[in-house]
Amino acid sequence: xxxxxxxxxxxxxxxxxxxxxxxxxxxxxxxxxxxxxxxxxxxxxxxxxxxxxxxxxxxxxxxxxxxxxxxxxxxxxxxxxxxxxxxxxxxxxxxxxxxxxxxxxxxxxxxxxxxxxxxxxxxxxxxxxxxxxxxxxxxxxxxxxxxxxxxxxxxxxxxxxxxxxxxxxxxxxxxxxxxxxxxxxxxxxxxxxxxxxxxxxxxxxxxxxxxxxxxxxxxxxxxxxxxxxxxxxxxxxxxxxxxxxxxxxxxxxxxxxxxxxxxxxxxxxxxxxxxxxxxxxxxxxxxxxxxxxxxxxxxxxxxxxxxxxxxxxxxxxxxxxxxxxxxxxxxxxxxxxxxxxxxxxxxxxxxxxxxxxxxxxxxxxxxxxxxxxxxxxxxxxxxxxxxxxxxxxxxxxxxxxxxxxxxxxxxxxxxxxxxxxxxxxxxxxxxxxxxxxxxxxxxxxxxxxxxxxxxxxxxxxxxxxxxxxxxxxxxxxxxxxxxxxxxxxxxxxxxxxxxxxxxxxxxxxxxxxxxxxxxxxxxxxxxxxxxxxxxxxxxxxxxxxxxxxxxxxxxxxxxxxxxxxxxxxxxxxxxxxxxxxxxxxxxxxxxxxxxxxxxxxxxxxxxxxxxxxxxxxxxxxxxxxxxxxxxxxxxxxxxxxxx
Amino acid sequence: xxxxxxxxxxxxxxxxxxxxxxxxxxxxxxxxxxxxxxxxxxxxxxxxxxxxxxxxxxxxxxxxxxxxxxxxxxxxxxxxxxxxxxxxxxxxxxxxxxxxxxxxxxxxxxxxxxxxxxxxxxxxxxxxxxxxxxxxxxxxxxxxxxxxxxxxxxxxxxxxxxxxxxxxxxxx
Numbered sequence: 006x007x008x009x010x011x012x013x014x015x016x017x018x019x020x021x022x023x024x025x026x027x028x029x030x031x032x033x034x035x036x037x038x039x040x041x042x043x044x045x046x047x048x049x050x051x052x053x054x055x056x057x058x059x060x061x062x063x064x065x066x067x068x069x070x071x072x073x074x075x076x077x078x079x080x081x082x083x084x085x086x087x088x089x090x091x092x093x094x095x096x097x098x099x100x101x102x103x104x105x106x107x108x109x110x111x112x113x114x115x116x117x118x119x120x121x122x123x124x125x126x127x128x129x130x131x132x133x134x135x136x137x138x139x140x141x142x143x144x145x146x147x148x149x150x151x152x153x154x155x156x157x158x159x160x161x162x163x164x165x166x167x168x169x170x171x172x173x174x175x176x177x178x179x180x181x182x183x184x185x186x187x188x189x190x191x192x193x194x195x196x197x198x199x200x201x202x203x204x205x206x207x208x209x210x211x212x213x214x215x216x217x218x219x220x221x222x223x224x225x226x227x228x229x230x231x232x233x234x235x236x237x238x239x240x241x242x243x244x245x246x247x248x249x250x251x252x253x254x255x256x257x258x259x260x261x262x263x264x265x266x267x268x269x270x271x272x273x274x275x276x277x278x279x280x281x282x283x284x285x286x287x288x289x290x291x292x293x294x295x296x297x298x299x300x301x302x303x304x305x306x307x308x309x310x311x312x313x314x315x316x317x318x319x320x321x322x323x324x325x326x327x328x329x330x331x332x333x334x335x336x337x338x339x340x341x342x343x344x345x346x347x348x349x350x351x352x353x354x355x356x357x358x359x360x361x362x363x364x365x366x367x368x369x370x371x372x373x374x375x376x377x378x379x380x381x382x383x384x385x386x387x388x389x390x391x392x393x394x395x396x397x398x399x400x401x402x403x404x405x406x407x408x409x410x411x412x413x414x415x416x417x418x419x420x421x422x423x424x425x426x427x428x429x430x431x432x433x434x435x436x437x438x439x440x441x442x443x444x445x446x447x448x449x450x451x452x453x454x455x456x457x458x459x460x461x462x463x464x465x466x467x468x469x470x471x472x473x474x475x476x477x478x479x480x481x482x483x484x485x486x487x488x489x490x491x492x493x494x495x496x497x498x499x500x501x502x503x504x505x506x507x508x509x510x511x512x513x514x515x516x517x518x519x520x521x522x523x524x525x526x527x528x529x530x531x532x533x534x535x536x537x538x539x540x541x542x543x544x545x546x547x548x549x550x551x552x553x554x555x556x557x558x559x560x561x562x563x564x565x566x567x568x569x570x571x572x573x574x575x576x577x578x579x580x581x582x583x584x585x586x587x588x589x590x591x592x593x594x595x596x597x598x599x600x601x602x603x604x605x606x607x608x609x610x611x612x613x614x615x616x617x618x619x620x621x622x623x624x625x626x627x628x629x630x631x632x633x634x635x636x637x638x639x640x641x642x643x644x645x646x647x648x
Numbered sequence: 649x650x651x652x653x654x655x656x657x658x659x660x661x662x663x664x665x666x667x668x669x670x671x672x673x674x675x676x677x678x679x680x681x682x683x684x685x686x687x688x689x690x691x692x693x694x695x696x697x698x699x700x701x702x703x704x705x706x707x708x709x710x711x712x713x714x715x716x717x718x719x720x721x722x723x724x725x726x727x728x729x730x731x732x733x734x735x736x737x738x739x740x741x742x743x744x745x746x747x748x749x750x751x752x753x754x755x756x757x758x759x760x761x762x763x764x765x766x767x768x769x770x771x772x773x774x775x776x777x778x779x780x781x782x783x784x785x786x787x788x789x790x791x792x793x794x795x796x797x798x799x800x801x802x803x804x805x806x807x808x809x810x811x812x813x814x815x816x817x818x819x820x
Contacts, residue, residue: 471801471802472801476801478761478800478801479760479761479762479765479800480760480761487761487762520797521797521798521801521802521804522797540762540763540802541762542762542763542764542765543760543761543762543764543765544684544687544688544728544760544762544764544765544768545684545688545728545729545730545760545765545768546684546686546687546688546728548686548687549686549687549688549689549764550687553763553764555763582687582689583689585767585814585815586814587767587803587812587814588810588812589770589803589804589805589809589812590763590802590803590804591798591802591803591804592802594804602763602802604762604763604764607762607764608762609760609762609765
């Protein structure tokens with residue numbers, strides 16, 4: 006059995022050999038086709054007639070491109086040869102190549118189960134040269150094949166991939182296959198001359214392998230680490246090089262808020278290209294990422310935020326990832342750079358959505374409501390008096406209206422405007438200068454401006470610049486006159502107090518002599534609530550220095566006023582000498598109101614004379630005395646409230 | 649020379665007002681003169697022995713002795729005179745418990761001013777005199793015989809002043 010089987014196989018092989026050897030002689034009329042010198046077996050065989058040869062197209066396609074290369078449906082033959090799609094119809098004098106029609110100089114013939122065209126036309130369609138040797142009945146087709154010389158792994162802009170180098174620009178086709186994930190690149194009119202590069206490859210590719218898939222087709226297969234799409238393009242600098250680069254992979258998109266600043270972060274495998282659209286109804290921010298594929302664990306993420314509801318990711322198109330930030334209110338954004346170049350980060354420009362004025366004991370509160378932003382800087386501006394609170398990373402809601410202050414409080418109105426593209430400015434217009442602080446309210450997205458209601462608001466204050474006219478008071482060694490110092494101090498103090506809403510009466514506003522009793526009488530006539538006499542001190546010895554206050558013995562309110570003014574003047578660096586009670590000072594005894602005489606500093610002391618001669622110091626002194634007065638009325642207010 | 653003029657003036661004054669107030673006997677001993685500290689914060693007493701000369705037993709003579717001592721100034725360097733240079737006492741008299749002092753214009757015109765300066769001048773006189781002259785409780789100031797509203801623009805000198813002991817530095 007074994008022996009007989011062997012003998013039969015031997016005989017068959019011998020017969021075949023004989024047949025091949027004899028074929029050109031026996032079937033001299035059957036033309037043969039050589040492609041680049043190698044025999045291309047075609048079944049059925051080409052037809053020869055009248056000095057030309059007709060090629061069986063379906064057989065040719067199968068020989069060049071494999072089983073998938075031809076589809077025969079009755080009269081229509083679809084071929085896929087060397088990356089070209091060719092559609093032929095029996096009897097037609099035209100052909101469709103890659104969807105466009107071309108006229109033929111001969112009609113398509115049918116014989117048996119195949120369609121035929123003259124070899125010269127076929128060669129033209131394929132871009133080959135053809136030579137028909139009529140004597141030998143041999144058709145030689147010369148295909149200009151590109152030699153594939155090198156395969157290599159490559160990585161550019163953080164995108165892993167590979168390159169194929171050939172002797173000519175290649176025609177190619179790229180397909181992705183799954184299980185296991187791989188990329189198939191067919192190179193047409195190509196001849197493989199390169200070996201496989203060593204494994205492993207890079208972050209996207211396990212390895213590359215190439216083979217001569219068909220006589221004119223080289224197939225390169227990239228085994229992938231994970232399924233990723235690739236973009237293929239001829240190298241701009243070297244067209245004979247084909248570059249394949251993995252699409253960017255989007256792995257995550259998330260929204261976070263740090264220190265009031267909302268941020269959308271999109272994480273990619275490589276630097277991402279993106280485009281942002283701000284859309285309305287419903288409000289949302291759309292980020293499109295081309296040449297990117299989505300490989301995210303989460304494609305939808307609810308957000309607990311005053312401005313943002315949700316983050317969504319999708320593969321919007323085969324090569325486009327779309328990230329959508331669903332907003333609760335329309336917001337703009339600004340791109341920010343992060344340390345990770347593979348990240349896209351967009352900071353939300355939050356909105357100022359609410360303004361409110363609220364009166365609480367001793368204070369007026371201005372409440373600024375935002376959609377999230379709470380980073381701010383505040384400044385005090387004058388002429389007119391106002392506070393400006395700049396909210397960083399915020400825009401003013403178009404619906405926001407100015408708010409008027411209430412009652413006699415220091416707030417005239419509150420308004421908001423866009424200061425620059427990234428900063429919203431809230432302006433608090435004031436009736437007078439105030440003390441204030443700006444705070445973030447815990448657990449909310451509100452910035453609160455707390456304005457101390459001026460304690461001197463509406464208070465009637467008599468300011469008495471000592472001496473004047475014929476009475477120059479003391480003299481400094483340089484000739485500085487006390488009456489001039491006192492008048493300047495008095496005017497400054499009056500202005501500071503008036504700015505804070507007090508009603509101020511000066512016992513003299515120019516260089517005139519006013520007797521002591523007249524000063525007190527004026528204060529009484531004006532029904533002042535306090536009386537502050539301003540002086541510059543003098544003593545026989547220049548050693549004496551510092552501030553000294555006088556009040557009428559037993560007048561506790563006047564004593565307290567003196568203590569507070571002294572405390573503030575001491576804060577300027579002046580020595581705190583004494584607060585003395587004496588019955589004989591006319592201006593602290595005669596006014597029917599708490600009255601103090603303030604000796605700011607010594608004209609007889611050379612250092613202090615220099616201070617008193619300095620307008621800047623006099624302003625500081627006036628402001629210090631005003632603070633003392635303010636504190637006095639704050640205490641009075643608290644005492645009144647306690648009763 | 650000044651002392652002589654002063655003496656003469658006081659003698660005239662004393663002669664004029666002697667009838668109004670009879671001389672009293674007062675034990676011999678010391679009187680205190682209040683001068684100012686250099687920083688002007690306090691008055692500090694300096695003692696002077698009363699000379700055993702005749703005529704110093706009257707209140708006016710004691711007052712005169714005190715004013716003269718204040719005009720002469722302190723002996724300690726840490727203390728400062730309280731009366732301006734050029735000051736002269738033109739006269740003094742005692743009516744009831746009020747001692748009236750009449751000074752020349754220098755008291756006002758040569759004064760350096762300042763509340764501290766005015767307090768030192770006025771109360772060095774008032775405190776020294778009320779303490780040193782029996783029966784005197786208050787002191788009135790005249791300039792060349794005329795009443796004044798104030799010395800240098802702070803204190804009310806239009807009426808007799810009682811002493812202010814709060815200005816005296818407490819003993820250590």
